Amino acid sequence: MSFWISDKEVNDIAQGELQRQKETLNMIPSENFCSKNVLAACGSVFNNKYAEGYPGRRYYQGNKFVDEVERLAIERAKKLFGAEHVNVQPNSGSPANMAVYMAVLEKGDKILGMDLSHGGHLTHGSPVNFSGKDYEFISYGVEKENGLVDMEKVREIAMRERPKMIVCGATAYPRAIDFKAFADIAKEIGAYCLADISHVAGLVASGIHPSPFPHFDFVTTTTHKTLRGPRSAIIMCKDEFASTVDKAVFPGLQGGPHEHTIAGKAVAFGEALKPSFEEYSRQIVKNCAVLAETLKKRDINLVSGGTDNHLILIDLAKTTSVNRGGMGHSVAVALEKAGIIVNANSVPFDESPLFRPSGIRLGVPILTTMGMKENEMVVVGNWIADVINHMSNESVRDKIRKEVKELCKRFCFY
Numbered sequence: 126m127s128f129w130i131s132d133k134e135v136n137d138i139a140q141g142e143l144q145r146q147k148e149t150l151n152m153i154p155s156e157n158f159c160s161k162n163v164l165a166a167c168g169s170v171f172n173n174k175y176a177e178g179y180p181g182r183r184y185y186q187g188n189k190f191v192d193e194v195e196r197l198a199i200e201r202a203k204k205l206f207g208a209e210h211v212n213v214q215p216n217s218g219s220p221a222n223m224a225v226y227m228a229v230l231e232k233g234d235k236i237l238g239m240d241l242s243h244g245g246h247l248t249h250g251s252p253v254n255f256s257g258k259d260y261e262f263i264s265y266g267v268e269k270e271n272g273l274v275d276m277e278k279v280r281e282i283a284m285r286e287r288p289k290m291i292v293c294g295a296t297a298y299p300r301a302i303d304f305k306a307f308a309d310i311a312k313e314i315g316a317y318c319l320a321d322i323s324h325v326a327g328l329v330a331s332g333i334h335p336s337p338f339p340h341f342d343f344v345t346t347t348t349h350k351t352l353r354g355p356r357s358a359i360i361m362c363k364d365e366f367a368s369t370v371d372k373a374v375f376p377g378l379q380g381g382p383h384e385h386t387i388a389g390k391a392v393a394f395g396e397a398l399k400p401s402f403e404e405y406s407r408q409i410v411k412n413c414a415v416l417a418e419t420l421k422k423r424d425i426n427l428v429s430g431g432t433d434n435h436l437i438l439i440d441l442a443k444t445t446s447v448n449r450g451g452m453g454h455s456v457a458v459a460l461e462k463a464g465i466i467v468n469a470n471s472v473p474f475d476e477s478p479l480f481r482p483s484g485i486r487l488g489v490p491i492l493t494t495m496g497m498k499e500n501e502m503v504v505v506g507n508w509i510a511d512v513i514n515h516m517s518n519e520s521v522r523d524k525i526r527k528e529v530k531e532l533c534k535r536f537c538f539y
Contacts, residue, residue, distance in 0.1 A: 154436035154488025201394035208361035244298035272429030294321030308340035327351030331406035354393025419506025451477035464529035
């Protein structure tokens with residue numbers, strides 16, 4: 126398979142991005158490298174077909190093969206997660222969550238979700254997002270002493286506020302989520318429950334992370350990140366909500382689905398059903414644990430003290446060599462100059478503003494996809510610590526950048 130594009134200007138840009146991906150350690154936990162087969166499906170002739178509606182119920186003709194590939198994606202997702210009903214048409218995670226809200230809630234209804242500054246997602250009630258504008262969100266968070274969610278406190282909030290829906294899942298929470306406990310609380314107060322497993326979907330599918338099935342009414346996930354598919358999303362739900370969810374997606378939110386991306390999802394789900402994917406998921410957790418321990422040995426402060434999944438959240442305000450807030454962006458830039466790509470991120474109880482956060486978020490899905498294991502995590506962890514502990518030393522960054530390139534040559538994925 127070639128990555129060549131005949132339009133020179135676009136090709137030059139694409140080749141530059143390919144080179145960047147090959148020569149740097151891409152450690153943003155919401156990213157992954159999908160297989161060439163997934164990329165091929167996403168760039169296939171399915172891109173040319175408009176297919177409003179659902180398999181067997183389209184508003185256009187000529188849908189024999191898009192119906193086949195969409196049904197295949199649905200059946201593979203059901204098998205992978207143990208879901209009763211799957212809608213594979215959402216274009217990304219945010220509209221997937223929006224569709225679930227639309228399916229069973231009225232605007233202004235009360236929802237309990239995780240605070241964005243404590244690790245939740247924009248669509249879990251941020252006031253600048255549609256979720257916070259259209260619905261009355263109340264939030265739960267983590268404990269200041271340990272960075273963990275206290276389920277008894279979540280229950281207290283739910284019992285007091287009586288939300289119509291409880292949303293759980295996170296975008297920057299490094300610990301395992303007790304899905305059953307959330308579902309039990311929702312059942313106790315008669316609320317719907319939605320699990321957004323976008324970050325840990327691959328680990329859930331492999332049985333490495335606790336699963337929200339069969340406890341939850343609705344489960345949404347993006348299909349990249351730990352699932353290693355195309356940039357898109359799906360909605361899974363109990364059969365009783367199938368019709369309302371499907372109507373919320375189409376015609377409620379979207380018109381013609383992106384069948385080329387759905388084909389990519391089918392490929393990715395097929396790959397995730399193979400035994401090798403479980404091995405990959407187990408290696409993610411092993412790698413992240415070793416990386417966390419390496420950072421801790423170098424006096425880098427980790428929110429919650431470690432990780433149970435694919436990501437780590439560093440609190441720079443509590444890291445001795447930095448010892449002040451608002452340094453997330455500066456550290457992320459310094460690491461990029463050293464060939465290590467992470468993202469600045471808020472930490473719980475951050476006293477700095479959102480646009481100048483005190484943390485950085487990093488993960489190991491791509492490094493694990495490249496074939497790296499525990500020994501490489503020790504090396505990478507020490508590089509990260511060296512950059513953080515010697516922020517003003519350009520020669521340290523230059524030296525690490527060269528070493529990063531050499532490491533990437535040994536683990537070239539594309």
